[in-house]
Amino acid sequence: MLDDFMTRATLAGVGVAFAAAPLGCFVVWRRMAYFGDATAHAAILGVALSLALQISIFAGAMVVALIMAVTVTFLTGRGYAMDTLLGVLAHSALAFGLVAVSFLSGIRIDLMAYLFGDILAVSRLDLMVIWGGAILVIALVVWRWSALLTATLNEELAYASGLDPKREQLILTLSLAITVAVAIKVVGVLLIAAMLIIPAAAARGLARTPEAMAGVAAAIGAVSAVAGLQGAYIFDTPAGPSIVCVAAILFAVLNLITWRSQSGA
Template identity: 85%
Template sequence: MLDDFMTRATLAGIGVAGAAAPLGCFVVWRRMAYFGDATAHAAILGVALSLAFEMSIFPGALAVALIMALTVTQLAGRGYAMDTLLGVMAHSALAFGLVAVSFLSGIRIDLMAYLFGDILAVSRTDLLVIWGGAALVVALITWRWSALLASTLNEDLAYASGFNPKREQLILTMCLAITVAVAIKVVGVLLIAALLIIPAAAARGTARTPEAMAGIAAAIGGVSAVVGLRGAYLFDTPAGPSIVCVAAIIFAALNLVRLGTERQS
């Protein structure tokens, strides 16, 4: 079954969607959209370093994404507004990554595949990495769900409940770095933030509880992956952007339905 490239691509898309959904909820609740974007942009530097040292893409992208996320977390509130700091770090990391790639002589690089994903080229090994990373992210978030929620709602509430908000921020940062690293092959560094944010934002208006929002976001992400891949196959469009387009259409449709319901009531 896994010899079929479309089957591998579909499983990869569902795996990334499963990791991105609960994490995306916290990104939306904490208004960390630009934070996720900056981490994803930094991953291209990790790709360049991995290729330079002739190693797998995953560890290099993970290491650089994690360093970026931790650096931004430590520098936040030290003289610069968060959006300014994220803008500087994100675009600088992306620029340095692209320049580093240009110095890799003798190595054929499909830069578009890293920027926008190449899900149709996912191998069995890639699939194991994607599902392993997704399982780790889901396990971490499930384990720390109550603590993460309390820290998101109010830091004082978290301290009163016996949780350390800084530790929960670190866990969230680690999950974000892992998700970015495993999602590069699927949607690329420029679209990872969209896969994190759009399903969660679409689920926000329909869910009544945080747990329901995470579940609905996962369903929307999974449907977006399956339908987007099918559309890319039928209409010969880029797979990664097609997945994001389907998620955006679902977001728009759910909001139109919600607005229509509110007008009727």
């Protein structure tokens, strides 16, 4: 069954969608959308370094994404506004990454594959890494769900309940780095943030509890992956962007329906 490249691509897309959905909800609730972007952009530097050092792309991207995420967390509230800080770091990392790639003259690499993903080239090994990462992220988020939610709602409330909001923030950051690393192959660094945010945002109107929102987001993400891939196959369009297009269309349609049912009531 896994011999078929479309099957592998679909499984890869669904895996990323499942990991990104609950994480994306926290990214939306905590207004960290740009944070996801910054982590993803830094990953291209990781890709360049992995190619230079001949180590796994997943490992290189994850390490750099993690360093980026921890740096941002550490620097927040030390003189610069969050968006300025992220703007400086994200684009610097992307620029340094692109420059670093140009030094790798000995290796032929397809930069587009890392910027926009190359889901149709997912190998069995890639698939194992993607699902391994996705399961790890889902396990982390499920395990810490209550604590993450409390820390998201109110820091003092978390402290008073014996939780450490800084630790929860670190867990979120770690999960984000893992997701970015495994999603590079699927949607590429430029569109990872879209897989985090769009399904979660689309699910908002349909959910009455945080858990429901994460569940609906996972479903929307999975549908986007499957339908996007089919669309890419039929219309011969790039796969990663097609997945994001479907998610965006679902976002628009669901919002219209919610809006109409609210104004009709």
